[in-house]
Amino acid sequence: MKKIFKNQIALALAGILAGTSAVAGTLVINGDTSDPAPKAAFQAVIDGFEAENPDVDVVYNLFDHEGYKAAIRNFLSADAPDIAFWYAGNRMAPFVEAGLFAPIDDVWADQGLYSLMASSAPGMTMDGKKWGIPYTYYNWGVYYRQDIFEDLGISVPTNWDEFIAAGETLKANGITPITIGTKYLWTAGGVFDYLNLRTNGYDFHMALTSGDIAWTDDRVRATMANYQQLIDGGFFLENHAALSWQEALAPMANGEAAMYVMGNFAVAPLKELGLDDSSLGLFQFPAITPGVPMAEEAPTDTIHLTAGAKNVADAKRFLAYAARPDVQTAWNKALGQLPTNAGAGVTDDKFLNQAFSMLNNDAPGGVAQFYDRDTKAEMASIGMEAFQEFMVKPERLEKILERLEKARQKLY
Amino acid sequence: MYSYWKNNQLKIAPWIFLAPGIFMFSLYVIFPIFQSINLSFYQWDGLGAKTYIGAENYIELLDDEYFIVSLKNNVIWLVLYLLAVPAGLFAALFLNQTVRGIRIYKSIFFFPFVISQVVVGLVFSWFYDPSNGLLNIILEFFGFDTIAILAEEDYVTYGIIAAGLWPQTAYCMILYLTGLNSVDPEQIEAGRIDNARGWRMLWYVILPQLKPATFIAVVVTIIGALRSFDLIDIMTGGGPWGSSRVLAYYMYEKAFSEYGFRMGYGAAIAVVLLLIMMVYIATILYRLYQDEKGS
Known part of the structure; x- marks a missing residue:
């Protein structure tokens, strides 16, 4: 990827x-x-x-x-x-x-x-x-600046309201809540996956990625509405469409941003940029719809x-x-x-231990592969491009969903 | 047999010399063109069986907004890339003087054409970088807002073309520099006597003599614009959301990239690109033919 x-x-x-x-x-x-x-x-x-x-x-x-x-x-x-x-x-x-x-x-x-x-x-x-x-x-999750959260008195969010509140506190202190670089698109796929898994659950997500559900479905709209709440709230790093995922690591390392929805492979470069086990943490993407079993991404x-x-x-x-x-x-x-x-056996490492327990104990909903591995290849590229466009031009939601639906009908 | 050879030697000999070239050209250029045209009528993922679907790929193209965007960008490339020709001419005129060390200056101006397009792309990506790029540092210094050119659908194509103009201008400059060497000094002197200077001298005396250089410069620039691929791949990967794609890049994405492998559809895009190129190639061949006949 x-x-x-x-x-x-x-x-x-x-x-x-x-x-x-x-x-x-x-x-x-x-x-x-x-x-x-x-x-x-x-x-x-x-x-x-x-x-x-x-x-x-x-x-x-x-x-x-x-x-x-x-x-x-x-x-x-x-x-x-x-x-x-x-x-x-x-x-x-x-x-x-x-x-x-x-x-x-x-x-x-x-x-x-x-x-x-x-x-x-x-x-x-x-x-x-x-x-x-x-x-x-390897697991995905929200990697975050544990030290910044502690300094600002933010506790790890477990539901959507707490997550939004945490973001507001960060913004009030001049910190971008979520860093992301969408130049190569797939990072946006990860955010969408989690929002959809938490809003509608694993079974719906797999049906959607298998092409069985229309993109203009109201449940997809609910996911996109949550997505839009983050976009309109200014949660994401500015100019993310110009950055690769590696370039988006820098704001997190120097404290300008506090969270990154990412895979485990981001830990090593973040540590190279000067973070350690006390300043870098991992939490499970918070619940959105109450009662929807937590599902995870693990390619x-x-x-x-x-x-x-x-x-x-x-x-x-x-x-x-x-x-x-x-x-x-x-x-x-x-x-x-x-x-x-x-x-x-799992290597004794803070993040691997936590991820192992998260995947085995806290993911009763199921384990998804990743947007571009669960969907057909051509649909994946159209979809991830659409998420990137939506993150910059949320007002085009209707047009974007119609385009995705058109592609779905053609490809499945 | 022997007498046949003897009688027709002059007719046959050129074909014998041409044969290896014709063979290679047919095998590696002509044959694949027809293969692509044939493939564009099929649905094929590169692995399984091919299915004949008639003109369906072409019908789909008409309804494909990504294709329309790519086509539009190709037109923008064609028009703006031609700026390299006048820019190269003026760089050449500027450098066409005998000053100490002029060769060093000429080399420096020619430098961007020598380095790889990949390097040019990277240099310009850094130049446009929204947080640390030189462009935004300058903009901020003068009190403007920063702008992420490569992430804005309205500017991205122009940003990439600007990067492409850098080496292309150098190329046109070299063509004109060699052209200027063969400008007849007597004609310039005659022009001087008739009181032509500045623009009039350039327009009526110098430029007509540079006509062959201009012709070549226009041809290579048009072909360069239609082939534009590496800069797009390096600088944006076709993004944001596909707004900087051109036909060549879209064809590559559909046929060969990680998420592609629709060989028939890619071939259909390639055929459209070929038709556009044919307009120029036919014009060029026709002009060359006319010139040959004239002499």
Whole structure:
């Protein structure tokens, strides 16, 4: 989701060339772990697997994170590796429907994953089969300046009125309540997801993102009315449409803004900007409609057996290895994220502990993947663009909803 | 056989020399054009089977407000980008003098064309930055409100074009500088004797001699305007809410980006872009043909 400019077409071509033809005992994996931490973390997983299975030689083709999204379409149909990285939810639907991923229910059964990975199982299920192994996920929530809240005597808001009141207090003290950078759109998708999950609940949200509900529905309007309350109240950072999510970190770090609706990956850069466990905190997005069960966002990253795999036996051994609790514990420790296997341990970290408990105890409504993973890809780009436009031009609400509805009718 | 070769040697030889070029050009340019036109009548996600849907992609285009916005922006690009031609001419006239170190100044003026468009885009993004950008620091100094040019739907396209004009002006300048080298000094002298100076000298004596340079400058600028892609991708990614897209970028988004993969629809956009380009390409080819005939 982090958008960097890369020549995707060139990478797509590189993908065709890089696909290696496997011989027996060779396991080919294509992945997108191009950032330093994920790269090192996955290398450790490969090393561990090779140490336990000396007869298998793992060939790992590493792609740039952004270029991978285009490359995977080419290499899956042209020269498939045995295992490919991807994402859960609707994002994997095109590959399952095109018959490019293979089901691995036997691995799930052998490893007892139906119970150990119960929480991520829905995101891996299509046509009643399991299509991959989730290896990590991360929480979303409201990251906030704990020290500023304490100085101003604001307590952590648990419902909408408290949230609005907290924002008013911050504004009265010259602090922007919520920082956000919508240049690359998806950050606005996160805000919409939470508002809709809290206003209408998980089931409605999933029906909306699956295209079963009209965007001109009154319940969507209720969500947008809450959104508008934040916009009209001046809760969001000015000029957010010109900023990337990283650029929007700065106002939070230097105390000009106090909250950020974000994923766990924002913690590391915020700490680099000088915040620590005492000045940075996390709270669950507050309830809006009383009685609607709290649901959370937790995008899951996955690995899949491809339909064109040449070394299916070793691929399944690797998938089983990647699902194991001890492997997931170490892997996610290196990633700074949460393991999907309930038997795995969570790294002792303030934010991970809190997130783990939030997802497991305080999210009875369900766990959504994220707007751009729950919706069809083309609808996602139109939708997130609409949220950005709405945040700057709220008076166009009617036109925006009509446009979204038109797109929904065409795409679903 | 041998005598046939002997009799027609002069006719056949050029075709033999042209053959490799014609082959490459057909394979990599002509053939893909027809492939794209064919693809634009299909619905295809790049993975599964193609479905023939006739002109439906084109009908959808007519009703697609993002397409209309992109088309409108393409027109703005075409018109404003041509400012690079007069700007390049004046930069060239200014630099066309013999002063100590003039080569250094010329190099500095030419510099923006040498650096990558990506760098130009980044430099201008920082220049426009709402909180720390130079533009807003200057505006604030003179007591104006700050403005986030790249986040305003009404200004964003102009902001990107301004960035694009920087290297394009340098390019036109170089074309004119070389043109000025071949201006006939005798004609200038004759003009002087007839008391032509300043604007009249430029308009009636210099410019007619720069006609070939002007022709090339206009052609490369128009093609540059229609190809505009990298600056948009770097500076805004088509935003805010799609208001800085042009056809080339929209085609890329629909066909190849993370949320796209509607190959048929992308191909239909590409065909429209091709038709617009054909207007210019045909004009240029016709003029070249006329010139050849004339000589």
